[in-house]
Amino acid sequence: MTLLSYPGNDPHGRRWQLLAIGLALLVITATLVLSSRGTGASTVDGYRGFAPSLAAPEAVVQVNARQDGSASAAGMEAIPSLQSIWLDAPKIRLRYSRSLSSAVRAPAAIANREPVQTQAPRLVLREHAITVRPGDSLSTLFKARGLTQKSLAAVMAAGKSTAVLSRLRPGDRITVYTDEAGRIQGLVHARPRGKTLNVARDGEAFRTGVNARPANADLADLADLALTVTATADNSNDWFERHEPTPPLRRHSVSVGNGDSLYSIFKSNGFPLAELAAIVKASKDTRRLTRLVPGQRLDFHLTADNRVSKLVHYLDDTRTLHVDRNGSGYDSKLVHVPLDSHMATAAGTIDASLFVAGQRAGLSNKIIMQLVEIFGWDVDFALDIRAGDRFAVVYEELYKNGEKLKDGNILAAVFTNQGKTTRIVRYQYSDGRSAYFTPEGVSIRKAFLRTPVEYTRISSRFSRSRKHPRLNRFRAHRGVDYAGPRGTPVKAAGDGKVDYIGYKGGYGKTIVLRHGATYTTLYAHMLRYARGLRRGQRVSQGQIIGYIGSTGLSTGPHLHYEFRVRGVHRNPLSVKLPRAAPIEKEYKQDFLVKTRSLIARLNIISNPTLASDERRLTDSH
Numbered sequence: 066m067t068l069l070s071y072p073g074n075d076p077h078g079r080r081w082q083l084l085a086i087g088l089a090l091l092v093i094t095a096t097l098v099l100s101s102r103g104t105g106a107s108t109v110d111g112y113r114g115f116a117p118s119l120a121a122p123e124a125v126v127q128v129n130a131r132q133d134g135s136a137s138a139a140g141m142e143a144i145p146s147l148q149s150i151w152l153d154a155p156k157i158r159l160r161y162s163r164s165l166s167s168a169v170r171a172p173a174a175i176a177n178r179e180p181v182q183t184q185a186p187r188l189v190l191r192e193h194a195i196t197v198r199p200g201d202s203l204s205t206l207f208k209a210r211g212l213t214q215k216s217l218a219a220v221m222a223a224g225k226s227t228a229v230l231s232r233l234r235p236g237d238r239i240t241v242y243t244d245e246a247g248r249i250q251g252l253v254h255a256r257p258r259g260k261t262l263n264v265a266r267d268g269e270a271f272r273t274g275v276n277a278r279p280a281n282a283d284l285a286d287l288a289d290l291a292l293t294v295t296a297t298a299d300n301s302n303d304w305f306e307r308h309e310p311t312p313p314l315r316r317h318s319v320s321v322g323n324g325d326s327l328y329s330i331f332k333s334n335g336f337p338l339a340e341l342a343a344i345v346k347a348s349k350d351t352r353r354l355t356r357l358v359p360g361q362r363l364d365f366h367l368t369a370d371n372r373v374s375k376l377v378h379y380l381d382d383t384r385t386l387h388v389d390r391n392g393s394g395y396d397s398k399l400v401h402v403p404l405d406s407h408m409a410t411a412a413g414t415i416d417a418s419l420f421v422a423g424q425r426a427g428l429s430n431k432i433i434m435q436l437v438e439i440f441g442w443d444v445d446f447a448l449d450i451r452a453g454d455r456f457a458v459v460y461e462e463l464y465k466n467g468e469k470l471k472d473g474n475i476l477a478a479v480f481t482n483q484g485k486t487t488r489i490v491r492y493q494y495s496d497g498r499s500a501y502f503t504p505e506g507v508s509i510r511k512a513f514l515r516t517p518v519e520y521t522r523i524s525s526r527f528s529r530s531r532k533h534p535r536l537n538r539f540r541a542h543r544g545v546d547y548a549g550p551r552g553t554p555v556k557a558a559g560d561g562k563v564d565y566i567g568y569k570g571g572y573g574k575t576i577v578l579r580h581g582a583t584y585t586t587l588y589a590h591m592l593r594y595a596r597g598l599r600r601g602q603r604v605s606q607g608q609i610i611g612y613i614g615s616t617g618l619s620t621g622p623h624l625h626y627e628f629r630v631r632g633v634h635r636n637p638l639s640v641k642l643p644r645a646a647p648i649e650k651e652y653k654q655d656f657l658v659k660t661r662s663l664i665a666r667l668n669i670i671s672n673p674t675l676a677s678d679e680r681r682l683t684d685s686h
């Protein structure tokens with residue numbers, strides 16, 4: 066760099082070596098224009114201390130030159146945000162701040178008595194302000210703005226510090242400056258509370274500089290950019306050209322209502338239907354947008370002319386679909402953020418109902434229903450509950466962004482019914498399946514549902530001898546009749562295979578299921594079978610196999626249900642039901658290890674004696 070000398074600080078009064086270098090700058094929020102048209106050479110005719118005032122048609126620039134050869138310039142109106150200026154004949158390097166937003170009128174030419182003609186192209190810079198969104202990369206951002214991959218490579222090659230550009234994070238801010246030819250002149254990357262990287266063109270290549278982010282809030286928008294400007298003597302005072310900033314995107318949130326479709330939403334908001342088509346066909350994920358669910362939220366980011374620049378589809382509590390304009394089409398990305406899980410516990414004693422006691426213990430209906438479902442294999446909550454029954458439960462609470470969203474699964478629980486205590490613990494298999502077992506690994510599930518249908522009443526019980534209502538003679542009733550509305554679904558009582566399906570005399574439409582070598586179940590008088598059900602087909606417990614009807618010898622819609630053990634009819638309401646298979650051998654060790662701490666926790670919260678013993682021990686100290 067050429068060391069400048071200046072009379073204000075030099076007793077010999079050496080003159081400026083520079084001639085008529087016009088310099089101008091304007092940075093407004095969105096557009097920077099550097100212009101170099103001038104009216105002619107001017108002379109420097111005065112200095113004020115270290116701030117020589119440069120004579121010019123509308124001289125407003127002051128240059129503070131320093132002994133080390135650098136200089137800073139200060140304009141009378143807005144130039145204070147000009148950070149510094151280096152004079153390096155015949156070039157002037159500027160560092161400026163984008164907070165320089167007021168209209169700066171014609172800073173002066175910096176002049177010398179001996180004009181030196183230099184050539185400089187008119188330089189108009191366009192600013193692209195970008196906030197990095199999830200899924201963005203520098204490559205996609207460049208592509209979306211028509212910037213070449215070659216220029217990307219040149220920027221990346223500028224120095225080691227550009228590595229940060231290959232690891233963009235949502236919220237990072239990037240400002241790209243391009244000239245009229247679309248060439249990148251500079252790029253600024255700023256990370257919130259991080260450093261700012263400057264990349265500036267230097268001939269055909271780029272160079273870099275890194276600054277710690279200034280603490281001053283006013284400078285938070287700082288976008289340093291080192292530019293090399295070569296100006297001619299032919300300068301006018303029309304230094305600046307104001308470009309309207311790119312209008313910010315407008316955000317429009319839509320809550321999906323009943324009957325809404327993406328089409329109806331586009332139509333009612335006047336969004337271009339061509340864009341709807343482009344969005345929907347963008348990817349497999351964007352096709353979900355044709356199946357909106359009431360209550361979901363859509364965020365549209367819109368340009369001033371109501372074009373969709375970005376669409377965010379909030380699918381559920383954990384998944385968000387981002388659709389971003391990319392040229393004439395759209396890119397999409399599905400973002401999954403799992404909820405945070407925290408463990409919660411509760412315990413209570415029942416005096417009237419589990420529901421009331423559960424609520425008193427602070428449990429949500431969701432957790433209470435899970436308790437009923439889990440212990441329902443062993444306890445009939447309508448008939449078996451007694452005052453003094455106790456429960457304790459360890460369950461998940463799910464949080465999003467630090468706020469509780471909902472309850473998750475029961476992880477462990479204990480239930481004492483009429484003096485008999487059952488403990489259960491949840492085990493999650495590596496493939497995502499989960500099941501409840503006793504601490505010893507015995508399944509909480511029975512191999513059979515006690516009742517394979519939701520019934521209104523039991524219209525006939527199992528008996529060795531009863532008078533048949535239609536035949537009007539005494540005959541054994543070897544099953545249970547569950548009366549219920551016509552069309553009520555009938556479920557397979559256990560895993561098995563369809564052994565018989567068809568019309569069977571007085572039984573009407575009938576299905577017989579075989580469950581291994583020992584058990585068969587029979588379902589009669591059905592209205593119809595489940596669609597597609599065939600003999601020999603496998604069914605799983607709870608699967609719908611047909612619907613309540615009144616076919617065959619029947620006085621009204623009901624399910625006649627039989628349960629046979631080795632061919633012998635047993636009373637379905639009282640037969641001892643076998644447990645479902647225990648935890649598989651290969652998972653047993655993992656099960657015992659993973660559930661140990663849950664069971665210990667459960668024991669502490671469920672044992673009032675233990676709890677009070679602990680208190681006594683503490684009190685005695």
Ligand SMILES: [Zn+2]
Pocket residue numbers: 525542544545546624625626
């Ligand atoms: Zn019957």
